[in-house]
Amino acid sequence: MTTGAREHYLGQFAAHRAQLPGASLPGLQRGRDAAIERFAELGLPTTRHEDWKYTNVSALERRLFATFTDVAPDGAAEREVARHALDGMHRLVFVDGRHVPGLSRIASLPPGARVGSLAQLVATQSDIAEVLLAVESEPDANGFAALNTAFWSDGAYIDLAPGVVVDEPIHLLFLATRADLASFPRNVVRAATGSAATVVEQYAGVDDAVYLTNAVTRITAGEGARIAHTKLQQESGRSFHVADIRAAQAADSRLVSQSFAFGGQLARNDIATRFDAEGCDAKLVGLYVGSGRQHHDHHTCIDHARPRGTSRELYKGVLDDASRAVFNGRVIVRPDAQRTDAQQSNRNLLLSDSAEVDTKPQLEIWADDVKCAHGATVGQLDADQLHYLRARGLDAATARGLLIHAFAADVLRDITHPGLHARLATLLPGQLPEDMGKLRCELLPTS
Amino acid sequence: MLEIRNLHVTVDDKPILRGLDLAVKAGEVHAIMGPNGSGKSTLAHVLAGREGYVVTAGEILYRGRNLLELAPEERAREGVFLAFQYPVEIPGVANIYLLKAAVNAARKHRGEPELDAMDFLALVKAKLRLMEMDESLLYRAVNEGFSGGEKKRNEILQMAVLEPRLAILDETDSGLDIDALQVVAAGVNAMRSPERAMILVTHYQRLLDHVRPDRVHVLAHGRIALSGGPELALELEQRGYGWVEAKAAKAAEGAAGVPS
Numbered sequence: 001m002t003t004g005a006r007e008h009y010l011g012q013f014a015a016h017r018a019q020l021p022g023a024s025l026p027g028l029q030r031g032r033d034a035a036i037e038r039f040a041e042l043g044l045p046t047t048r049h050e051d052w053k054y055t056n057v058s059a060l061e062r063r064l065f066a067t068f069t070d071v072a073p074d075g076a077a078e079r080e081v082a083r084h085a086l087d088g089m090h091r092l093v094f095v096d097g098r099h100v101p102g103l104s105r106i107a108s109l110p111p112g113a114r115v116g117s118l119a120q121l122v123a124t125q126s127d128i129a130e131v132l133l134a135v136e137s138e139p140d141a142n143g144f145a146a147l148n149t150a151f152w153s154d155g156a157y158i159d160l161a162p163g164v165v166v167d168e169p170i171h172l173l174f175l176a177t178r179a180d181l182a183s184f185p186r187n188v189v190r191a192a193t194g195s196a197a198t199v200v201e202q203y204a205g206v207d208d209a210v211y212l213t214n215a216v217t218r219i220t221a222g223e224g225a226r227i228a229h230t231k232l233q234q235e236s237g238r239s240f241h242v243a244d245i246r247a248a249q250a251a252d253s254r255l256v257s258q259s260f261a262f263g264g265q266l267a268r269n270d271i272a273t274r275f276d277a278e279g280c281d282a283k284l285v286g287l288y289v290g291s292g293r294q295h296h297d298h299h300t301c302i303d304h305a306r307p308r309g310t311s312r313e314l315y316k317g318v319l320d321d322a323s324r325a326v327f328n329g330r331v332i333v334r335p336d337a338q339r340t341d342a343q344q345s346n347r348n349l350l351l352s353d354s355a356e357v358d359t360k361p362q363l364e365i366w367a368d369d370v371k372c373a374h375g376a377t378v379g380q381l382d383a384d385q386l387h388y389l390r391a392r393g394l395d396a397a398t399a400r401g402l403l404i405h406a407f408a409a410d411v412l413r414d415i416t417h418p419g420l421h422a423r424l425a426t427l428l429p430g431q432l433p434e435d436m437g438k439l440r441c442e443l444l445p446t447s
Numbered sequence: 448m449l450e451i452r453n454l455h456v457t458v459d460d461k462p463i464l465r466g467l468d469l470a471v472k473a474g475e476v477h478a479i480m481g482p483n484g485s486g487k488s489t490l491a492h493v494l495a496g497r498e499g500y501v502v503t504a505g506e507i508l509y510r511g512r513n514l515l516e517l518a519p520e521e522r523a524r525e526g527v528f529l530a531f532q533y534p535v536e537i538p539g540v541a542n543i544y545l546l547k548a549a550v551n552a553a554r555k556h557r558g559e560p561e562l563d564a565m566d567f568l569a570l571v572k573a574k575l576r577l578m579e580m581d582e583s584l585l586y587r588a589v590n591e592g593f594s595g596g597e598k599k600r601n602e603i604l605q606m607a608v609l610e611p612r613l614a615i616l617d618e619t620d621s622g623l624d625i626d627a628l629q630v631v632a633a634g635v636n637a638m639r640s641p642e643r644a645m646i647l648v649t650h651y652q653r654l655l656d657h658v659r660p661d662r663v664h665v666l667a668h669g670r671i672a673l674s675g676g677p678e679l680a681l682e683l684e685q686r687g688y689g690w691v692e693a694k695a696a697k698a699a700e701g702a703a704g705v706p707s
Contacts, residue, residue, distance in 0.1 A: 383498070388535040391495050392545060392605065393523035393552035402548075406539025406588075 012067040021119040035149035042143040054326040055297040065182035089171040097153040097183030112161030119154040136218040148216040152186035160195035169198035179209035187217040191225040198228040205236030219247035228256040235263035251277035259286040272301035275309040286315040290323025297326040304337040313344040319355035320433040330362040344374040448644040454505035465669035474641040481666035482688040491617040495529035524556035526612030530602035537589040574607040596627035603634040620654035632657030652684040667695035
């Protein structure tokens with residue numbers, strides 16, 4: 001019998017435990033030890049778990065990845081950084097899970113804003129690092145999160161003192177350059193009262209390498225804080241990507257979460273936020289684009305634990321060939337959370353008979369004075385619209401491409417940073433099934 | 448310009464057009480009138496190449512070519528334009544983008560260079576004034592949130608910009624208030640030219656008060672039951688369609704069993 005994921009990663013942990021960040025810090029090591037024990041208990045999720053019913057990760061029982069590399073990044077990483085860099089942003093680059101200072105660029109930050117490598121922070125200011133690592137660190141919900149807690153090698157920390165506003169977005173770029181490697185990025189955002197920042201978390205891989213990214217991001221937004229988090233997933237076409245993003249919001253805070261899922265053969269995103277006090281606001285937007293045999297899964301959860309919270313959610317999917325997507329949108333309105341206003345929408349465009357989507361709104365409403373609405377659609381391109389465009393002289397392929405693009409580009413509306421908006425607008429046509437290379441995005445309405 | 452011979456069309460296996468003949472020459476404006484369900488809109492859709500309309504017999508020649516073998520976009524590029532009865536809303540696609548893509552698709556087809564942004568905008572702005580439309584409509588999504596009148600004007604704007612050889616207006620007058628009707632009529636009249644043919648499909652006489660047709664045809668039971676000059680429209684306005692229909696039904700009875 002071959003070794004499964006459990007035995008493999010337990011062995012990896014035993015072999016590399018001493019090389020992980022904070023090995024000399026008993027508190028941190030206890031956390032890692034507890035996590036690997038939890039992983040030993042949980043193992044990887046199977047389709048018998050309700051939350052993983054439509055996403056089968058059994059391939060990861062057979063395909064086992066190394067968890068450690070000491071090979072320094074080569075020129076390929078530098079070229080990738082040049083390709084993905086965004087002007088006018090702070091940038092932290094991580095290659096195969098490790099921070100590369102030479103490729104990063106943190107311009108002057110306002111006083112009270114601290115941004116950097118979590119591993120480095122552990123090495124230099126372990127007390128602060130331990131506090132940050134405790135952010136939203138309730139027991140890991142599944143084997144992937146537990147693996148991350150046990151193995152995390154590096155990641156970004158963003159620590160904002162009260163009232164600090166970082167105008168330039170902070171671009172976290174995670175590059176995978178090696179096949180057969182698992183990387184475990186861990187990011188922490190702590191935004192104190194009245195602070196604000198925009199974080200772009202991007203994953204990109206080279207060629208068709210098979211690797212695993214298992215990422216965790218924890219966000220805590222203090223009273224009145226405003227955090228915009230844009231996730232951009234462009235992993236290699238054969239990679240596995242599992243990510244868990246969780247936020248907790250204090251009174252009157254605002255979270256904007258955007259998730260663009262383009263790459264990977266199997267990609268799973270858990271995105272959750274919890275309103276811990278009154279008057280919170282969350283906007284969750286997503287776009288997944290699948291072709292070939294790609295599998296995209298988004299599980300979102302908005303926990304209205306306290307009154308007067310507002311949430312808006314829009315997820316869209318474009319699926320071609322035999323690709324498959326899962327959207328599970330959970331909204332909890334606790335008994336206390338009166339005057340909650342929640343809206344959710346999931347719209348899917350299927351471009352092939354073999355494409356498939358499982359969409360499930362999951363509303364759990366325990367309060368009575370609430371406004372909650374949800375809707376899900378799965379459809380094909382509109383024949384009337386196609387005909388109208390063709391009747392004006394556009395060939396069928398252009399008409400299709402234009403309609404697909406219009407459907408997808410809708411989710412770019414809320415991207416306020418001009419540089420990021422321009423990058424996504426440029427990137428989008430190339431991600432879509434029809435060749436939209438000549439499409440003039442600037443002519444599409446943006447409001 | 449256009450010659451339709453013995454056209455038979457079915458929709459969902461139901462015969463709608465049953466031996467329609469029509470010839471329209473360059474420079475002429477023809478009105479196709481008739482009661483609801485007589486096949487007026489079917490004719491318009493067949494000319495534009497809409498899927499689901501099956502031609503079971505007959506032929507359509509456009510400038511001597513078999514129109515039916517052309518894809519909808521090829522017809523458009525060859526100069527056939529249909530102003531839709533129900534213009535389609537296309538969220539996310541700016542009006543100006545569609546106009547530009549349409550103009551350049553036709554230019555490319557004719558072997559002409561594409562218009563640059565400046566020339567294109569100048570062209571569109573001139574046509575906007577003709578249609579008394581606000582420039583802001585260019586940057587809104589195609590027909591999205593447009594009022595009924597705005598949609599119809601937008602169709603005529605597209606026609607004015609594309610300058611087709613053969614324009615078919617499918618009930619463009621329906622749902623228009625009198626001001627919008629006059630604007631649309633002015634747009635249509637401005638487009639009349641010796642090189643262009645127009646077919647106005649309409650239920651009512653009122654558009655014909657503003658656009659004087661050369662010929663008026665009455666469609667009943669899937670064929671042209673009656674043709675005449677502009678005075679025929681006035682007669683229909685007074686007498687209704689009943690007497691024409693009765694005549695056509697009688698003719699159809701006589702023709703029953705005779706292979707077409």
